[in-house]
Amino acid sequence: MKIKIIFFFLILIFIFSCPLKENYTNPKPSIYLLQLNGMINPITSQYVVGGIEDAEKEEAECLILQLDTPGGLDTSMRDIIKKMLNSTIPIIVYVSPPGGRAASAGVFITLASNIAAMAPGTNIGAAHPVAISEEKIDEEMKAKMVNDAAAYIKTIAEKRGRNAQWAEKAVRESVSITEQEAIEQGVIEFIAKDVNELIKIINGVRVNTASGTRVLKTEDTEIIPVKMSSKDLFLHSLTNPNIAYILLFLGIYGILGEFSHPGSFFPGIVGGISLILAFVAFQSIPINYGGLLLIIFGIVLFIIEIYTPTFGVLTAGGVTSLILGSFMLSKSTAPFFRISLGLIIAMSLSTAAFFIFALSKGIRIQWKKPVTGRxxxxxxxxxxxxxxxxxxxxxxxxxxxxxxxxxxxxxxxxxxxxxxxxxxxxxxxxxxxxx
Structure with a gap:
């Protein structure tokens, strides 16, 4: 009898200790927040597509993509747009922060959203397609590229009920407008100073998704920031041509340091790693191999100068080769694939100054009067x-x-x-x- 009573009380304790079913059936709604800053490439495309998939699995109320981009690759842009147009949850694109922009591929992504918003002091436009390489493209091919992009952006704008006429002008004429002009011309729906204000504004808005019509309920929602993994952030940083160029020069200095002081190891290790990372970055950046060969030739001249001093002849040739190679390195006409002119000048001049200083010291030593021996x-x-x-x-x-x-x-x-x-x-x- 006592065993039955004890067993009965254990069952009661278990029942009352279990959480109510309501806690599982009525979870707090969530909003996924992604940030896409910089160039649109395979890394950022994977980040956005993966974020949308995760938000769909968790049945989030919506996903906000905070966007600030100068543009990017057409294939990566289309991968993002395909996922957005077929998403079962509402996608909101928010051009932010103030001073940010949605240019080139960013215009397409903004127009593909269920709700488009911009922060004060931002702009959108200039979506004319640009060839990645510097190879000459005939007028017929240019016309095909422009017509294809214009048709694509028009169908996106019409699907989302936005100003298709302006969208076509953004492609054909590279027009760009402010956030106030964008809302007046029906390019976006809202202007919000920050994400919190945007969430309040979109509460109760009706949108059409791939799963049907939904009314957004963003009041009292949990914001879930989705950040890039450390690996993706690192790989994304390598796609910046300026960082790749700096890594190349760090590699040059490291290798030269190892050759001038054999056995020190540290300069050689740092230089070798930097050079490898630079070449990894160049795989995702359109580069001119003629320019790269000129830079390598300049390195060879510097190394020969270390072992066979020529009192400046090889150093002058190395500096000249380095400068010419730097200007020729990037073969893209797209601005986000170009190496900064200021960076090229700064790095080239600092390299030239370093070797001229080292050369002058060497010449002084050669002409210095001996102080020992006969x-x-x-x-x-x-x-x-x-x-x-x-x-x-x-x-x-x-x-x-x-x-x-x-x-x-x-x-x-x-x-x-x-x-x-x-x-x-x-x-x-x-x-x-x-x-």
């Missing part, structure tokens, strides 16, 4: 230990030497100056004291 005795002052008539002995530089004069007789104890070293004998003359 050559170092020339010009030294000694004291005669015997009469020089014309030969005798002197004491100079802490040592006793046989000495000879050129015809004159010098008494013992006089100061003499060394003029020449002939074998084991010094040629001297009497020091003339100035009264």
């Amino acid at each position: 050559e170092g005795l020339i010009g030294k002052v000694g004291i005669t230990k015997t009469v020089l008539d014309p030969e005798g002995t002197i004491f100079v530089y802490g040592e006793r030497w046989q000495a000879s004069t050129e015809g004159e007789i010098i008494k013992e104890g006089e100061e003499v100056e060394v003029l020449e070293v002939r074998g084991l004998q010094l040629i001297v003359k009497k020091c003339i004291r100035k009264e």
Whole structure:
């Protein structure tokens, strides 16, 4: 009987300790927040597509994509747009922060959203397609590219009920407008100073998704920031041509440091890693291999200069090759794939200044008067230990030497100056004291 009573109480404790079913059936709604800053490439495309998939699995109320981009690759942009147009949850694109922009591919992504918003002080537009390489494209091919992009952006704008006429002008004429002009022309729906204000504004808005019509309920929602993984952030940073260029120069300095001081290891390790990362970055950036070869040739000239000093000839050639290669390195006409002119000038001039400084030091050492050995005795002052008539002995530089004069007789104890070293004998003359 006691066992039955104890068992009964255990069942009651278990029932009352279990959470109510309501806690599972009515979870707090969530909003996924993604940030896309910089160039649109395969890394950022994977980040956005993955974020949308995760939000769909968790049945989030919506997903906000905070956007600030100069543009990017067409294939990566289309991957993002495909996912957005077929998403089962509402996608909100928010061009932010103030001073940010949605240019080129960013215009397409903004228009593909269920709700488009911008922060004060932002702009959108300039979606004219640009060839990645610098190879010449005939007028017929250019027309095909523009027509394809114009048709694509028009169908996106029409699907989302936005100003298709302006969208086409953004492609064909590269027009760009502010957030106020965008809302007046029906390009976006809202202006919000920050994400919190945007969430309040979109509460109750009706949108059409791939799963049907939904009314947003964003009041009292949990914001879930979705950040890039450390690996993706690192790979994304490598796609910046300026960072790739800096890594290339760090590699150059490291390798040169190892060659000039063999066995130090640290410069060589840092230089080798930097060079490898630079070449990894160049795989995702359209580069001119002629420019890269010029830079490598400049490195070779610097290394040869270290071992066979030519008093500046190889250094001048290396600096020239480095500068020309730097300007030729990027072969893209797209601004976000170009290396900063200021960075090229700064790095080239600093490299030139370093090697000119090192070269001048080397030349000074070559021409510097010896201070040790027999050559170092020339010009030294000694004291005669015997009469020089014309030969005798002197004491100079802490040592006793046989000495000879050129015809004159010098008494013992006089100061003499060394003029020449002939074998084991010094040629001297009497020091003339100035009264």
